Structure formats: structure tokens, C-alpha cells
Amino acid sequence: MTDAHVVGSGIIDFGEKYEWSFDDLLEGAYLDLVESVDHGINPTADIDAIWYGTLDIANEGSSGASVAHATGLFEKPATQIVNACATGSDAFRNAVQAVKAGDVEVALVIGAEKMLDSTEGLIGSAALERVWRGRGVTMPAFFGMRATRHMDQYETTREQIAEVSVKNHENGTKYPHAHQQFECSVDDVKDSATVSYPLNLYDCCPVTDGACAVLVTNDERAREFTDAPVRVAGYGLSTDSFMRGDDLALTNFPASRQASSMAYERSGYGPDDIDVAEVHDCFSITELITYEDLGFCEQGEGGAFIDDGIPHLDGEKPVNPSGGLLSKGHPIGATGVAQIAEIFEQLRGEAGDVQVPDAEVGMQHNIGIGRNATGAVSCVNILER
């Protein structure tokens, strides 16, 4: 069986793209990808299949044909993937599986989301349409409940949670495609408006439009496109719900533990081998918990992990050098693809001001909420130089 390799990536600047149509987003990321391929690409001849990640919040039609129309790549299998906030990373995973199986030689993975076309935004739609039998649970509430419990059980402090946002906003000022480019302090985070106690506005990622694309191919074709392909070493996907009565799920995300275990096992790597990670930080608390779920530190020690500066850009294990969702933004379908693109750049030494020195193994991680907000999905991919 062949390995799968990432051989190109393209992205548009994330932000408020009201003046861009949905097709403009897809076209922008796609053109950037086409232009980025080191040895060039003849897209209509070279690309065999397309995986397209979007929740289609902008209601632009749910089918792979959206990509065909935006790019001109007709007469090819094009599949839309929907998997909550892990949509983009699962689109990537599906393409990787098809390439590894030998059924597809060259796959385009593209993710896009227009989050700002709806007046209510996601928080509103979550509360109104996914009311859990009258007991409204919003996204910030969902993650905030873990924060409350984590603080109670492990003496994690409000300041430690805020530090995640401080770190990611600092990184975001150095990352060219980030939506929100400003620095903030722990006090700024604590003084920003309360969204859902204990989380404040600066603990939450912004509402952002964006698109990103990567090119995946097999052993045989990889060198045709670049001298520096990045190998996909492993992946995992799992689901869980904290209503199943598992107490660990009150403070953590068991699905992330399962998905990362699968990816570690497939790749032969462990948590200590990861040089750089792009993880899901839709809220500050999500990243703090994720340090534990991915095995970067022990259960309950996420607060100390950030306090000690380990996930900082100049720390021992840099997490979210791109500024993460907190700074870069979270256009759902594009999010996971953009994380893959960042790890691709990191492993090739092309990450500019946020480059982690000598990164050889990188991890990408998403967690998503679904099923009346009671379930969770997690997707993890490991890449290596």
C-alpha cells in the first residue's frame, strides 16, 4: 500500500469576506494552491478526485458540485464531507484513505465556510434550533461547562485558561492570514464581556469567513509535484458524548483521546514525538483540555502546562503557532484544512515568523459538537517531514 503525501496548499486571508461570494472563497484557495505547487500542476489532467468540507452555513447547496463549479474541475468525483467542526480534517482524512487504498492518485481537499452571512451567527442558531428540549445549550455553554468543572476538580485557574487566548493572539499577530491581529493580556481576557460564565468574549474564537485547500497524492506521484512532500503518518476519528455518564467527559473530551490514540498507533509516534501541533481552540478552555487529551501532559495538568510556557512559540512543544482558531478564526469547513496547511508549511520550514525550528513531526486536531450538542466528534492527523 502506498503512503499519502501533502504536496501543496493554498489559503485566502481569513476574515470578514462579505463582499466575496462563496464561489470566490473556493476559487481563491484553489488558485493559491495551483500557484503554490513547486513543480507546477495541470489541474484538470492531474486531479482525480475532490473532497470538499463545508457545513454549508451560507446555504450554497450541499454537494461536491459546488467545488466543480467554482474551480472548473468537472467530470471528476467530488464528495462533500460534513462532520461538525471536524469537517475539514475529516475531508482530508477521507482523501488520504482513498489515496492510500490506491483508488485515487491525486486528490484535492478543499474547505470553505461563510460564517457571516447569517445575521444570528452560530451562537444564535445553536440556541434557537438546537434547544435541548427547552434547555438551551449554546456552543460557549457547552465548552464552559467543562471549564467550570475543570476549575473545580483540578484547581485550574481562570488566569491559566485566559493565558491560552493571550498566547494564541500573540502568535496570530505574526501569522499573515489571521482574522484578528491584536495582542491581549490576561486581564483583557478577564475584563472582556461575559459570554457564558466562566468564559468571556476573548475566550471565544471570532466569527470568520475563509477557505483553504491542500493537494494529496501517492508515493509514485509525489515527487512530480515537489521535492519536499510531507507524509501523512497517521490519522484517527472518534465520537463520544458527555451524557453517557463517564465522569472524565465532564472535564475532558474522550473522543480526542480515542482519535489521537488511533493516530499515534497508526503512525508509530507518541505525544513526545510531536514537534508542533495545530489543535482546536474554539474556546481557550478547549485548548487547555486538549493538552491533556492528546497526552502532551497528564490529566488535570493543562493549567500548569500553559503556565510553564511549554505550548508557546518558543516553548518545548509549540501549539497553534498560526494563532489558532482564537486569532485566525474558525470558518468551520476550512478550519481543519487550514491546520493541515500550516503543519505542511511548518514541516517544510516555510512558516515564516511563526516557524518552529527543525519541526519533523506535526499534529492537527479538531473537535466538534453535534447531535443536539450532546455528542462530540474528534479528528486527528499526524504528518511528518
Added chain:
Amino acid sequence: MSGPRYHRTREQDQRLLAFECQSCGYVSFPDEKRTCKRCGDAPATFEEVQLAERGEIKTFVVQEYLPDDIEVPQPLAIVDLPQEDGSGESARVYGLLTETDLDELSVGTEVVARFRELFDDGERPINSFKFSVPREVKR
């Protein structure tokens, strides 16, 4: 917003009727389904169990930012409600709280279910429970 789903589980919501998996002991509320959400038993055998009205907050938040037509602050908790006869496991439920004072709320606080009109779905009032801190427990 789909109206019927609030009415589908009216009996469970108003009587705190739950369903215990006979294979792993998981207590499902308010759903009564034919598969177990914990052990995956399929088909599963569920027996009706009565939940107590008093339970314990496992974690909570106080929502401040919600669409205009939802009242804020709106506290929301995950509460474990034990079985009335003291046997078996608790059911883990979402519940709105009546209390908004952070000093009165913490992980481990005892709360009691109070049945009331939660909101109006346009045609009919939706009756279910909210959790309150019992008077004798209040600080």
C-alpha cells in the same frame, strides 16, 4: 424550530421517568430507545425507573449572550439525578437553574427539580422542570 419534539417526552419530563439498561446500568433520560448509548447493547433491554427530584450539580455555566428572545442571565447545569429508591446509577440531565447568583452555585450543590412553564412554543406552553437550590441549603 420543531414543535413536536418538546411534546414527545412530556411524560418523562413531568414525572422524571427514566430508563435503565439491564446490561450495563446506564440510566437514559428522557429518551427511551432500543439501543444503549453506553454499552452499545442492541437491542437493549430497558426498565423504567423513577428518578428523585433532588440531585447534584456536576457542572454549570451562566449564559449571558443569547438571542434577543431568550432571557439572560440563563444558568444551565448538568445534574445527576439519583433513582428514587436509591438503587443503581444516577441519570445525567441538562437543566436550567432558577438561581443566577454565582455565590449560590458550585459543583456539588444540591438542587431540586421544580415543575413549571419553561417557555411558550407559540401555541402551547411547554411545561417541564427547572432546578432550584433548596431553601435549607442556601447560604
